[in-house]
Amino acid sequence: MTVEPIHVIGGGLAGSEAAWQCARAGVPVVLHEMRGVEGTAAHHTDHLAELVCSNSFRSDDAEHNAVGLIHAEMRALGSLILRHADAARVPAGSALAVDRDAFAAGVTAAILAEPLIEVRRERIDAPPPEWASVIVATGPLTAGPLAGWIADRTGEDALAFFDAIAPIVHFDSIDRDVAWFQSRWDKGDSRDYLNCPLDRAQYEAFVDALLAGGKTEFKQWEGTPYFDGCMPIEVMAERGRDTPRFGPMKPVGLTDPRTGRRAWAVVQLRQDNALGTLWNIVGFQTKLKHAEQIRVFRTIPGLERAEFARLGGLHCNTFIKSPVLLDDRLRLKAEPRVRFAGQITGCEGYVESAAVGLIAGRLAAAAARGETLATPPPTTAIGALLAHITGGGAADTFQPMNVNFGLFPPLDASVAKAERKPALAARARADLAGWMAASTLPLAGGAGVGAADRRRDKPAITAAFPPQREGRLTAPPAPPSPPEPPSPADTPPSSAVCA
Numbered sequence: 449m450t451v452e453p454i455h456v457i458g459g460g461l462a463g464s465e466a467a468w469q470c471a472r473a474g475v476p477v478v479l480h481e482m483r484g485v486e487g488t489a490a491h492h493t494d495h496l497a498e499l500v501c502s503n504s505f506r507s508d509d510a511e512h513n514a515v516g517l518i519h520a521e522m523r524a525l526g527s528l529i530l531r532h533a534d535a536a537r538v539p540a541g542s543a544l545a546v547d548r549d550a551f552a553a554g555v556t557a558a559i560l561a562e563p564l565i566e567v568r569r570e571r572i573d574a575p576p577p578e579w580a581s582v583i584v585a586t587g588p589l590t591a592g593p594l595a596g597w598i599a600d601r602t603g604e605d606a607l608a609f610f611d612a613i614a615p616i617v618h619f620d621s622i623d624r625d626v627a628w629f630q631s632r633w634d635k636g637d638s639r640d641y642l643n644c645p646l647d648r649a650q651y652e653a654f655v656d657a658l659l660a661g662g663k664t665e666f667k668q669w670e671g672t673p674y675f676d677g678c679m680p681i682e683v684m685a686e687r688g689r690d691t692p693r694f695g696p697m698k699p700v701g702l703t704d705p706r707t708g709r710r711a712w713a714v715v716q717l718r719q720d721n722a723l724g725t726l727w728n729i730v731g732f733q734t735k736l737k738h739a740e741q742i743r744v745f746r747t748i749p750g751l752e753r754a755e756f757a758r759l760g761g762l763h764c765n766t767f768i769k770s771p772v773l774l775d776d777r778l779r780l781k782a783e784p785r786v787r788f789a790g791q792i793t794g795c796e797g798y799v800e801s802a803a804v805g806l807i808a809g810r811l812a813a814a815a816a817r818g819e820t821l822a823t824p825p826p827t828t829a830i831g832a833l834l835a836h837i838t839g840g841g842a843a844d845t846f847q848p849m850n851v852n853f854g855l856f857p858p859l860d861a862s863v864a865k866a867e868r869k870p871a872l873a874a875r876a877r878a879d880l881a882g883w884m885a886a887s888t889l890p891l892a893g894g895a896g897v898g899a900a901d902r903r904r905d906k907p908a909i910t911a912a913f914p915p916q917r918e919g920r921l922t923a924p925p926a927p928p929s930p931p932e933p934p935s936p937a938d939t940p941p942s943s944a945v946c947a
């Protein structure tokens with residue numbers, strides 16, 4: 449039996465993991481990575497899976513932290529990225545931090561040594577129609593022509609080039625003795641918004657804190673992407689002390705039930721996921737540093753004990769409106785041969801991108817083998833993230849999301865607060881084990897295809913083409929043809945705002 453190769457576009461965290469999962473399930477892969485021929489504004493090497501900024505995979509605590517839990521799930525599923533992160537680990541307390549060069553070199557060497565993966569150093573501008581199965585894993589800095597192809601397939605307003613992230617708060621950490629449910633002018637469902645009132649003194653102190661708070665700077669190549677609807681809240685305050693009060697903090701049409709009056713200003717929160725466990729602070733995209741966000745936003749009445757599932761930000765970031773565009777298997781509804789993986793799906797971070805690459809690879813490999821792989825239960829960390837980006841996230845306000853316990857179906861209210869995270873982790877472990885036991889797809893761990901980790905009842909699948917090896921790890925191979933003069937297709941679509 450021969451199987452057509454899966455074409456993975458992008459050899460970052462997600463694409464490397466997806467390619468590995470496919471190959472280890474016995475399905476041949478062509479991995480197309482443009483670095484080596486053409487760079488990005490953030491990458492510095494030609495290594496696959498380069499970490500563009502921090503060297504941290506964040507918490508490795510699988511009992512109390514959803515990132516640590518997703519690490520554990522990825523290890524159980526034979527993740528290439530986690531294996532090489534563990535191998536390149538450097539001391540960082542309870543976090544998993546790595547020697548970035550050793551990590552990326554390890555991933556690159558493993559991919560090059562895998563007989564079922566062919567690496568091609570080339571930029572893909574559009575997947576040719578003859579490619580039967582494609583995984584687009586081109587990340588936050590997707591090259592302009594491919595972004596144009598995606599915009600053609602999805603509609604321009606379904607593809608973003610900047611994120612504008614407002615902080616997200618766990619619902620059960622909002623003080624509902626202070627915050628009340630009401631929609632402005634009582635239009636729509638009265639439970640659509642939670643409102644936190646500020647009196648004049650509180651508002652003035654809040655504006656002072658916004659103005660004084662430490663900010664992160666844009667990278668030079670990012671430009672300063674303030675456009676309608678995504679101006680940072682602190683920039684609004686810089687433009688006029690009352691500007692936020694006439695913008696996202698306007699109090700009109702809202703009556704504080706504790707006073708029977710309109711407040712001086714109001715901070716509104718809106719439901720952010722179908723489960724109702726996460727609420728975003730409306731219009732509060734921000735470049736304040738993370739610690740400053742926690743300090744400043746906890747001065748808002750009702751949010752004094754807020755726990756943040758995600759803090760705000762504004763970055764150059766190509767991503768699609770996955771909740772409406774993708775099916776539950778990460779396939780583009782309009783063109784199901786094309787799957788998406790990694791940060792372009794609207795997950796956020798190295799770990800999440802690799803996790804979505806892992807599941808995209810396994811789903812694509814199962815399909816190529818003629819098998820049906822159930823999606824992981826939403827009670828697992830990988831399943832919760834997948835469910836969020838493929839439908840659980842609110843489509844109209846969709847912004848990149850980290851994995852966090854707010855994405856998981858909640859536990860029974862009788863579970864004590866201190867016990868909830870370990871209980872969610874225990875449920876995830878049990879449900880992942882059940883899902884893995886029910887799967888017929890070979891696991892990616894172990895010595896490889898054909899070895900002990902391959903299920904005995906599955907026929908061996910041979911590559912449909914002889915694998916070719918890439919010659920070197922870091923030095924760019926010669927481009928296949930002389931560089932072409934710039935054409936309109938080489939520039940990002942007009943809606944792109946990233947330099």
Ligand SMILES: Cc1cc2nc3c(=O)[nH]c(=O)nc-3n(C[C@H](O)[C@H](O)[C@H](O)COP(=O)(O)OP(=O)(O)OC[C@H]3O[C@@H](n4cnc5c(N)ncnc54)[C@H](O)[C@@H]3O)c2cc1C
Pocket residue numbers: 457458459460461462463480481482483487488490491497498500501502503570571572573585586587588589590591594667764789790791792796797798799801802
């Ligand atoms: C400046 C910056 C700093 C960041 N800092 C952090 C951080 O500190 N921590 C964190 O967790 N996350 C950080 N991120 C987010 C991080 O980039 C992602 O979490 C992660 O790298 C995404 O993985 P990915 O595989 O989806 O994309 P990437 O790792 O970016 O991989 C995408 C790959 O696709 C290639 N590619 C693009 N277009 C094409 C094409 N048309 N044809 C062929 N190849 C193509 C690119 O060269 C790249 O190798 C940062 C992002 C940026 C832009």
